[in-house]
Amino acid sequence: MSDEVISLEHVDASYGSYRALFDVSFSVPSGALVALLGANGAGKSTVARVATGLVPKTAGRLRVCGHDTDHMASWQIARLGVAHVPEGRGIFGDLSVEENLILSFRQRLGRKEVRSAIERAYGAMPVLAQRRHQVAKTLSGGQQRMLSLGKVLAAPPKVLIADELSLGLAPVIVESVYEHLRTINANGTAVLVVEQQVSRVLQLAESSVILEKGRVAWQGPSGEAHRAMEAVLAGAARETGRLEVGS
Numbered sequence: 001m002s003d004e005v006i007s008l009e010h011v012d013a014s015y016g017s018y019r020a021l022f023d024v025s026f027s028v029p030s031g032a033l034v035a036l037l038g039a040n041g042a043g044k045s046t047v048a049r050v051a052t053g054l055v056p057k058t059a060g061r062l063r064v065c066g067h068d069t070d071h072m073a074s075w076q077i078a079r080l081g082v083a084h085v086p087e088g089r090g091i092f093g094d095l096s097v098e099e100n101l102i103l104s105f106r107q108r109l110g111r112k113e114v115r116s117a118i119e120r121a122y123g124a125m126p127v128l129a130q131r132r133h134q135v136a137k138t139l140s141g142g143q144q145r146m147l148s149l150g151k152v153l154a155a156p157p158k159v160l161i162a163d164e165l166s167l168g169l170a171p172v173i174v175e176s177v178y179e180h181l182r183t184i185n186a187n188g189t190a191v192l193v194v195e196q197q198v199s200r201v202l203q204l205a206e207s208s209v210i211l212e213k214g215r216v217a218w219q220g221p222s223g224e225a226h227r228a229m230e231a232v233l234a235g236a237a238r239e240t241g242r243l244e245v246g247s
Contacts, residue, residue, distance in 0.1 A: 003030050004063070005081075005159040005190045006051055011060035013050050020046045021214045024060070028159065033181075033191045035205035035222060037198055037229060039236070043214040044194045045086075048163045051192070052084045053077040065158055081158030083151075085165070090148045093137030097128055097147055100136055104151040113155075121154035125180070142173030149180050156189045163194040174200060198229055212236060 006028040013021040021043050028034045036044050049055040050062065053074035062069045065080040084090075091100050098118065105117040122129035125146050131139065136147060145165060152160055162181065166174040174197075182204055185191045195201040202208065208225040210218040210232050218228040 004028065005030050005065050006192060007061075007063040008047070008051070009061040009063075011050060011062060012058045013046055013055055014058050015046075015055070019214070020055075021050065021057075024211075024214070024216055026209045026216060026219055028190050028192050030158075031185075031188055031190050032207070033185045033193065033205050035198075035201045035208040035225070036192055036194045036211065037201075037208055037225065038196075038211035038217075039233065040196060042211040044196075044211055045163055046214070047211070048084065048086070048161045048192070048194050051161055052082055054084075083157040083160045085148045085152065085160065085162045091136045091144055093135070095136055096133050097136055097139070098132040100147055101128075101151060101154075105155060108155055117154045121150040124153045124183070125150045140173075142169050142177065145169065145173070145177050146180070149177065149184070152189070153180060153184055153187075156184060156187050159190040159192070160184060161192045161194070164196065165193065166195065166197050166200065178204060198226065202226065 004027040008027070009025050011021055011024045012019065024047060036047060038044050046055060050057050051064070053069065053072060064077055064082060067080055069077055092103065095103070101118050101121055102114055105114045109117055127143060127146060128150050131143065136144065139147065165177050165181065169177065178200055181191065181193070193201050193205065202222045202225055205222045207220065208222045209216060210225065210229055212232050217232045220228065
């Protein structure tokens with residue numbers, strides 16, 4: 001079996017007539033933490049949705065945990081060991097904290113393992129235990145993110161795809177969220193972090209991929225990603241200037 005838990009090879013994807021990804025190729029090794037970076041609209045969330053089967057690719061090859069995913073539904077990809085914390089909160093807002101955990105763990109672990117998994121989630125994130133009976137949509141944004149991650153921390157998958165974890169959160173909450181992400185990765189879960197805010201995620205990630213207009217513009221060690229991101233953004237600005245002058 002391949003040491004890569006996610007492998008995209010020359011992947012294209014579209015939303016109807018709108019083409020969102022062009023010839024995207026990169027991989028996430030087992031146990032690694034990889035940052036997927038780019039400006040707003042670069043295609044980062046589309047990559048996350050393609051990798052989890054929520055958006056079908058129109059060309060190329062996607063392998064997850066050693067399996068070719070052609071003809072697989074999103075729930076089948078999830079059963080390979082993939083968890084997705086989507087952009088937004090990724091919770092059932094009208095259910096309580098504990099009901100959210102019960103649904104998640106029952107689906108992934110079976111009824112017999114639910115109670116022990118809930119206790120692990122509460123042990124890792126005491127704020128969830130304090131608010132176990134609170135309706136999820138009434139939690140703060142940071143607490144909702146904690147609930148999303150608590151479902152993963154208590155039952156670690158082979159790979160976690162986390163989309164815009166810092167979106168709309170105060171810096172002190174972002175720090176806590178990312179510390180939990182570090183713990184998830186340290187426990188053996190490979191992580192693909194989709195992020196628009198570069199500085200924080202590069203402190204965690206071993207390698208990075210930068211998207212621009214649905215294409216891979218750069219990939220390499222995270223220590224070099226700041227400079228690469230600046231170059232990509234500068235190139236995009238020059239291109240925009242040329243378009244404005246020529247229009």
